Amino acid sequence: MTPRSLLIRDIHTLVVMDEANTVLHGAYVFAQDGRIVRVGSGRPEPVKADTVIHAPHAVAIPGLVNTHHHLYQTLTRAYPPAANAGLFDWLRCLYPIWARLDEEAVHVAALAGMAELLFSGCTTTADHHYVFPRGRGDLIGAQIEAARRIGMRFHPTRGSMSVGRSHGGLPPDSVVQREERILRDCERLITEHHDPAPGSMVRIALAPCSPFSVSPHLMRATAELGRQRGVRLHTHLAETRDEETYCLERFGKRPLDLLDEAGWLGDRTWLAHGIFFNRREIARLGRAGTGIAHCPTSNMRLGSGCAPVLALERAGCPVGLGVDGSASNDSSHMLAEARQALLLQRLQHGAAAVTVMDALRRATAGGARCLGRDDIGSLEPGKRADIALFDLRALGYSGAGDAVAALLLCAPANADSVIVEGRLVVSGGALQTVSLESILRRHRRAATKLREAL
Numbered sequence: 001m002t003p004r005s006l007l008i009r010d011i012h013t014l015v016v017m018d019e020a021n022t023v024l025h026g027a028y029v030f031a032q033d034g035r036i037v038r039v040g041s042g043r044p045e046p047v048k049a050d051t052v053i054h055a056p057h058a059v060a061i062p063g064l065v066n067t068h069h070h071l072y073q074t075l076t077r078a079y080p081p082a083a084n085a086g087l088f089d090w091l092r093c094l095y096p097i098w099a100r101l102d103e104e105a106v107h108v109a110a111l112a113g114m115a116e117l118l119f120s121g122c123t124t125t126a127d128h129h130y131v132f133p134r135g136r137g138d139l140i141g142a143q144i145e146a147a148r149r150i151g152m153r154f155h156p157t158r159g160s161m162s163v164g165r166s167h168g169g170l171p172p173d174s175v176v177q178r179e180e181r182i183l184r185d186c187e188r189l190i191t192e193h194h195d196p197a198p199g200s201m202v203r204i205a206l207a208p209c210s211p212f213s214v215s216p217h218l219m220r221a222t223a224e225l226g227r228q229r230g231v232r233l234h235t236h237l238a239e240t241r242d243e244e245t246y247c248l249e250r251f252g253k254r255p256l257d258l259l260d261e262a263g264w265l266g267d268r269t270w271l272a273h274g275i276f277f278n279r280r281e282i283a284r285l286g287r288a289g290t291g292i293a294h295c296p297t298s299n300m301r302l303g304s305g306c307a308p309v310l311a312l313e314r315a316g317c318p319v320g321l322g323v324d325g326s327a328s329n330d331s332s333h334m335l336a337e338a339r340q341a342l343l344l345q346r347l348q349h350g351a352a353a354v355t356v357m358d359a360l361r362r363a364t365a366g367g368a369r370c371l372g373r374d375d376i377g378s379l380e381p382g383k384r385a386d387i388a389l390f391d392l393r394a395l396g397y398s399g400a401g402d403a404v405a406a407l408l409l410c411a412p413a414n415a416d417s418v419i420v421e422g423r424l425v426v427s428g429g430a431l432q433t434v435s436l437e438s439i440l441r442r443h444r445r446a447a448t449k450l451r452e453a454l
């Protein structure tokens with residue numbers, strides 16, 4: 001399936017995303033077997049390849065990396081009773097609908113969310129799936145199959161909820177699982193799907209949902225399993241004041257102390273949101289090298305707060321971006337998320353403190369670090385050929401003086417071409433691997449079925 005060799009030549013502007021912030025003009029990229037061999041300016045060498053793309057009107061960037069998502073939520077976007085609610089009420093209102101998910105719904109939701117991500121220039125996505133209604137089949141397997149079909153690099157995380165309402169948790173009892181069962185399924189998924197090799201298209205991580213839906217025991221057991229099997233850990237943390245209050249009232253501890261006691265504070269962990277950390281906690285996270293998936297749109301949509309992104313980075317945390325949602329965004333557009341992150345941090349710190357390149361770095365190299373990958377996030381020899389090309393002739397870019405700044409300052413556009421592992425997945429703005437029409441037909445049907453079942 002992967003073309004043996006790929007040459008993109010005469011590229012108007014190319015962002016390498018290296019330490020020196022190199023931007024090339026009249027550039028080329030040559031890749032073989034999914035791996036970048038050469039990048040430079042001027043006449044390419046060699047001049048031939050199995051696939052050749054001329055891109056004199058394009059700006060090329062490393063494929064964007066999405067570090068936090070719930071693909072199944074594309075089925076419940078803009079759900080009326082949740083449209084104006086904060087996190088806890090939003091969740092209470094949506095749990096009963098999500099309790100009806102099945103393999104078909106999860107598969108087609110993944111296809112729709114991944115198509116939207118690919119169109120926005122995103123080539124790698126994480127997903128956090130934590131709703132496993134009884135007897136509905138292999139839901140993570142259904143997502144992995146969607147990623148394989150559409151051609152996207154995928155980091156599914158096996159989420160979990162084990163404390164239902166009857167035991168003081170937030171979710172209804174019908175969507176929580178027994179802890180032994182959760183851990184058994186985590187083991188199975190790692191054995192069946194986790195590929196640690198360079199260029200891997202699927203890596204599993206373990207992801208108990210949040211402090212208000214799992215027990216400290218499950219957190220500890222998950223960390224231990226992650227260590228034994230060499231996979232990463234992910235969870236929601238410090239997203240709202242409500243969560244902080246819940247942890248203090250129920251456990252007498254702040255969320256980060258709970259996490260630390262469960263053996264989670266380390267560089268194999270990345271956390272979604274990370275808004276409500278105090279100065280000492282930020283220093284602890286930085287020393288540990290724990291990553292943060294910053295999700296600005298979701299945080300604004302739910303009125304949660306604003307993550308201390310610059311302080312976290314200064315402390316030493318890798319910071320990536322997440323579209324989150326898609327019922328709390330309600331979009332899977334990674335370029336729009338990078339723009340949102342830029343604007344929100346500028347509102348906090350002023351324009352000069354947050355450059356366009358800073359924002360693009362979080363959306364690419366920063367995200368790659370959160371996912372523990374050193375083979376994606378930049379366009380350098382030896383990295384995987386994950387590349388997004390945006391057409392500067394589009395109306396929204398007309399009149400733009402700087403091609404890179406245009407990507408983040410102008411209205412977020414869709415990519416013209418997207419390459420994953422050297423393979424053209426989007427070309428001329430169209431998906432090459434799966435029929436978009438059929439995804440939309442099935443997605444609408446699944447969304448209607450979920451809502452009507454209530």
Ligand SMILES: [Zn+2]
Nearest residue numbers: 236272324325
């Ligand atoms: Zn989330």
